[in-house]
Amino acid sequence: MARKIDQSLFPETQKRQDNQEHCPECGSALLIRHSKRGPFKACSSYPACDFSKAMTNNDGHVVKELGLPCPECGDELVLRQGRYGMFIGCSAYPVCQHIEKRESQPQEAKSAIACPECGTGTLTERKSRYGKTFYACDAYPKCKFAVNQTPVQGACEACGFGLLVEKKSANGNYKQCASRKCQHRQTEVEPEV
Structure with missing residues (x-):
């Protein structure tokens, strides 16, 4: 005899019922999915609709303010931790997408x-x-x-x-x-x- 599993034990199902968001492309419900890059929201009518949206922001969070002006827009340059490591960029991102170039490698002897x-x-x-x-x-x-x-x-x-x-x-x-x-x-x- 098969037992029914109480779905209220799972917090994800409650989240979906309480905060039901809808797909901006087709209007279907959005579901929380997981990948190696972290959680994301995806359309429940996949593969007919392939809308997805990352739940984490990988723009690079600010580690330190440098106090130097951006050469393009004049806002302050900041040190950021991004997906591929540390980099220096403009604090007005995404309006200004200036990124400082790395110093060239020393000449080979x-x-x-x-x-x-x-x-x-x-x-x-x-x-x-x-x-x-x-x-x-x-x-x-x-x-x-x-x-x-x-x-x-x-x-x-x-x-x-x-x-x-x-x-x-x-x-x-x-x-x-x-x-x-x-x-x-x-x-x-x-x-x-």
């Missing part, structure tokens, strides 16, 4: 060491998206040579590859062949005094 793979480019210090430093050929995407350690001018004793990298260990620093196939540890020759 070029070294005088030529790329051992292509011979035409030079090795450039770069940062990965995780903030780690690596050295890559500036002729990318034609040449995809890159190393994670600091490059050092010189040739490998074992294979003759035209680049060495500086490695650090508990016993001190040493040089190693930059070729992934070789990776020979170089013997340090003491300069004569």
Whole structure:
């Protein structure tokens, strides 16, 4: 024997009955739905009517007032927390949609060491998206040579590859062949005094 479930136990059904809003496009009742981006109101006659409206405002709430004038309208610039992170925008949003551009990234440091793979480019210090430093050929995407350690001018004793990298260990620093196939540890020759 099937039991009937008391619908009054669910607060959503009470909300729908008490605050019944109607769709501005077709006049049907609006229902509260949930998605990964949060709750939203949707038309009950979906798919015939595809009206939906977000219940949360993702315009970016104000974190701090900066006290600087907007270059477009003269209102105050504010620091906002938006969907994709922090940004600086006009306090008169949405009337003025001015957003400050991010400062350009620092120039990459070029070294005088030529790329051992292509011979035409030079090795450039770069940062990965995780903030780690690596050295890559500036002729990318034609040449995809890159190393994670600091490059050092010189040739490998074992294979003759035209680049060495500086490695650090508990016993001190040493040089190693930059070729992934070789990776020979170089013997340090003491300069004569």
